[in-house]
Amino acid sequence: MALPSQILYPGAQQRPQATAHLAQTMSLLGLNAQELNARIEAALAENPALELLEGRHCPSCGRTLRSGASCQACTQAKAQGDEPLVFLAPTDSGFSAEGRSGEELPEDYTGAQPETLGTYVLRQIATELDPLEQEIAAHILTGLDEDGLLTFPLLEVARYHHVPLVVVEEVVQRIQQADPLGVASSSPTEALLVQLKSLGNQAPNAELCAKAIREGMTMLGKRQYAELGNLLGVSKAKAEQIADFITQNLSPYPARAHWGNLGTPNADAPSTYSRPDIAIRQQEDQRLVVEVMWPLRGLLRVNPLFQQALREAPEDKAEQWKLDLEQANLLIKCLAQRNHTIVRLMQILAVLQRHFITAGDAYLKPITRASIADELGVHESTISRAVSGKSVQLPSGKIVPLSQFFDRSLHIRTALKQIIRAETQEGKTYSDTKLARLLEQQGFAIARRTVAKYRMMENIEPAHMRKAQAA
Template sequence: MALGQRLELKQGQGLVITPQLQQAIKLLQLSNLELEAVIETELERNPLLQRDDSDPVGEGNDADAHAQAADSGESRELELGDRDTIAANSDLDASASDVYGDDEPVVRERESVVSDSNEGPMVDWSKAGKGGGSFDGDEDMERALTREKTLTEHLTDQALIAHFSAPEMAIAQILIDAVDEAGYMRVPLAEIADRLGCELALVEKVLTACQGFEPTGIMATSVPECLKLQLIERNRFDPAMAALIDNLELLARRDLSALRKVCGVDEEDLSEMIAELKSLNPRPGAAYGAEPSQTVVPDVFVRPDANGGWRIDLNSDTLPRVLVDQKYHAKVATSARSESEKSYLNDCLSQANWLIKSLDQRARTILKVSAEIVRQQDAFFVYGVEYLRPLNLKTVADAVGMHESTISRVTSNKYVATPRGVFELKFFFTSSIASNDGTSAHSAEAVRHKIKTLIDGEKASGEILSDDRIVEILKEAGVDIARRTVAKYREALRIPSSVERKRQIR
């Protein structure tokens, strides 16, 4: 067969993920904190973007209008530049276009993506502590001087007066940096010695000296070593106590008879030893200041509606407020001379418009998916976790007309504040457990709650329920569940077995 070249035309379909589409997908799965970091980067990079620092909620009649809208439970669409509250009821049956429009956004002089709930005016926390926000320089200095000393600073201060040589001080600083919030060494000493190019014996010598710092038990490599250091400081570390520390797993199982044999003591002495052990601090570093933990900020609020349904509002504090400066664009466009300058300016304008459109799409999608989840799990909000229904991504995706991957991205790292607490949106997706009477299936989360309720009621009834007995009770309630599933759920709830629970009562 002869080989040759020829030209052919073929027509086919394919999906090309453009950089703009990649950006929209990325924004969809970001948490509110990650989104704020991305917006800050875009504000620094794109001269046509600027933060909208205007008061999101007007005064006087405008504020009254917002309050009336909240009471009436009205539902409004999110529009670029619109500052009305986004609301949706859980019993919405409108089409997708009623909630999530496909119209192209119109770029205005002060174009912004904003949705304000009735929580009050938005506070721009990105300015706090930078001299232009709610904290001035004097307050920052006072806060820095009066804040609690961290564990690293406390240990460093002691290392400076420990008469270390220069090499030992360098090793001590590396060891201190490797201490976690609880006060334990989590990095192997051999790794530190290899990193610093020194002998392991020298690192161990410095660590031994550092373990004499306050608080007692600090920089231990394990819980038994931490307890040992505290007992030595109290002069209470004898062979019997050493045997007790080496067999903490027996103490955790409340196997007192085995402990008495291992320690070689009677029942009274063992009780005193256990009491002594309970007086120790297994987390010596927890008493010192650390970086403040980030409070979960909900992306969506769910409130009871006046009509008996549920009102869903986007949290305005988590929505970035950015706009395209059209005046600045017009001014710079007239002074652009070369084609490269005009191209750069057009690219900035295009990217700014696409970013605002992506933020608008993100807000609409979160609202739409949240409204559907609330509709599906309405019984949970009314009656509690026992009425949580089985729900998967496909069910929500089919209801809102989106792909399952989109629902997965929307519900990742997004939180909703409800009358029953703050939950991640993924909390409402639970697997199903079949019923033995042919009725609707039960949610796995609801079954776990029933198991916990049964075990919590053991003290009142005086009966310790085995896994087999729990299976029988659940089957009587219509839940078809296997014993191994009960054991798996019990272990996930960190509930010991029935044998260990009996020992705890003795």
Template sequence: MKQHLQLKLSQQLALTPQLQQAIRLLQLSTIELNQEIEHALNENPLLELAEDLSESGGVQSNTLEKDTSKEDKPFDDDSFEQDSTWENLSIPTANRQDDEHGEDYFSVEEKISLVDHLKQQLQLLPLTQKDKLIISQLIANINDLGYLETPLEEIMEQFPGEVEIELEEMKTCLKLLQTLDPPGICARTLAECLLIQLHLQYASDPYYHLAIITCKDHLVLLGNRDYIKLKKVLKITDEQLRSTIQLITQLNPKPAEHFFLQDTKYIIPDVIVKKYKKKWVAQLNPQVLPRLKINQLYANLLQKNNSSSSLQQQLQEARWLIKNVQQRFETILKVSQAIVDEQQAFFENGDISMRPMVLKEIADLVGLHESTISRVTTQKYLFSPRGIFELKYFFSSHVSTETGGMASSTSIRALIKQLITNENPKKPLSDNQISDILNERGIVVARRTVAKYRESMQIYPTNQRKVI
């Protein structure tokens, strides 16, 4: 085989460390960005927080015009402009706890675990060592909702061979656990969970016995909302059935759920939308604007002595971070304003006026790549008089109308919800009827689509919405 040399020319995009950082910062949420900056402040002596906005220079929170100059152009995956004018910037202190507990005060209450909660109650009871051993094993098998799904016989097999446990001992300890708080804990079925709560909390209620019979023997009918048949088998009046159901709905089918809920995640909106001269305008939230600057003491030392290469590198990294954070906020603002411009009707009238929109539309408007728009709109939030929304919320699919136009899936969901809210509860609308009504209004939506949208909003079907 004959060997030979061949020259080949090709083009490829090389991501510089600064561009890599810029892209990474863009996809971070505000809280994650604050954590990143806090880490940088701890690691880089050339970087520090400014005392106030005037010292830091700040970021303008007004709207950027669509025809931004080349110097103001936000970064994209394919191009990145450097600007040496931004040395100082304002950065937020995320989740700070003000002494006066102002609007920026956030706290997460320390929660006791379910195991500790149960053990605290058991400390007050006279238990033998064997009882404690059995109860500990029962508690270890409770799931996150508070149920004991594992059969007692299987739990008995979990003990070491030298420990002899009788089934009756297991049942006795289980009954003891079921008297503890939260009511309904350690039940083996939903029916048992509800029955325990009725016995512990509502034994004196006038509808206690009807509720007991319903939970014990007719829970399927109740779950299916088959009220007509339920009233017939119980042989009761409408008023008695209504009161019985009202009592049962006070019970908690997931008694231990709150012990396993994740810590609350706070949303800090990046953008605030306000109406100005009959137009909705986006502004950066001043609470999240950075307050970063270069440490002038170290910077002046470096000007006099260039021998420290490590400090020179840290100075460059500090400048990169400041510029990249600045560009991040400029990009978020520019994209947000483009979204607001396209969705003026939504901010005026709500979901029912949401227009269909895809990432490419905004990408074309602001001159950025679709992947950049995707990063900008993920985990970035907008606050408006209509609520807080992730920027991604404003992008939705569409269906055709008879007039040749398009309607967004969000507006169709809002119309379906509106129709169901205003329906006669004794004669609720079927999915077919809703489809026909929408078709009469020029929105072509099949029955299957109506059902899909209804289910996505967790709205019951016709037979379960009907009231007696």
């Protein structure tokens, strides 16, 4: 059954379910992977007709899936010419209609991506460990998910190798010091703390940072700087500074963001603390690969046994069960459509913002959600919901909110920072008025007052302060 939205919308009167369907699709679209996960878990708990296959096999190709990731090999859709590949999440058995038009991938993906992270880390530390420790390390490293976090408790490892927990913990500590710093932590919080600690006194306000990470993670994620300031007992501006430092220098998912190249000149752009909902990477042949995350470890479907049971249902339950079944089908259908919408959105965005994705902030084109809605033939609010709350990981490793793809001024702000960075090297300081003129030469006609706004957005001090700083 194909499920193009065009068919569902006009048919609303004929299908009494359609309004419910629409309402639910919309509410799901606004959720990010994390929230969706919670939503589905709730549904699983209260609806007996739903079933989660934990086996994590792709319904179409049977490959084993790695946790949380989409099934890359079988659900890819290869667009023609210049367009990027889009890898989808595996959809539910009956509704994998979208995005499967492409031919099979030539190379074997499970082969192309072996346990590189694990072996990479092990190679670094192998010499420091004795044979038993090596074995333990190997055991631990095979248990990493693709974020570089641990998937099982250390106690399990200890029991398996018949050693006290301390020994395992010690090995973990060594691993955490290896290259993706903080790898093999059991939570994003722990990973951040490890990284912070290794920075030592290079980190200003180390204690405050640590406290922010330990107790203020939710605030960090939501950017509630005022609340964070309260927690730490500092001003909002200070809290913002701390959050900035953390986002720029630490990575909650060690295996994801690049840790190595600290030297990136434009070391800002906010990053979100939730796991990305979408990941974009670039292949050697320059093409972009967009991966939409599936929030569950497993396959959600209607329990076939439940369907059977319905036929022999006792009178008093029959009504309720039928309802459950409808609900379950609806949920699955809506999930499929949610995916569909996000994928179509990303297909357009990947083409439109290719330069931004590959080359950085300066190349962001100002586009509006409305224009995308127009192009896709959906309502503006659909795009709004699809964008809100989602985060994307760029090929550079940065995790940014999807809404940044629609930032109207990021490219100008980047140019502004560029000018100011050069300015300090030449020993000059430009006033806002001069900055406005300089930007105009680059083709950005903005008012002097706006320059000031942008400066503040980027936490750049006014001209006279910068002058003092340079001296």
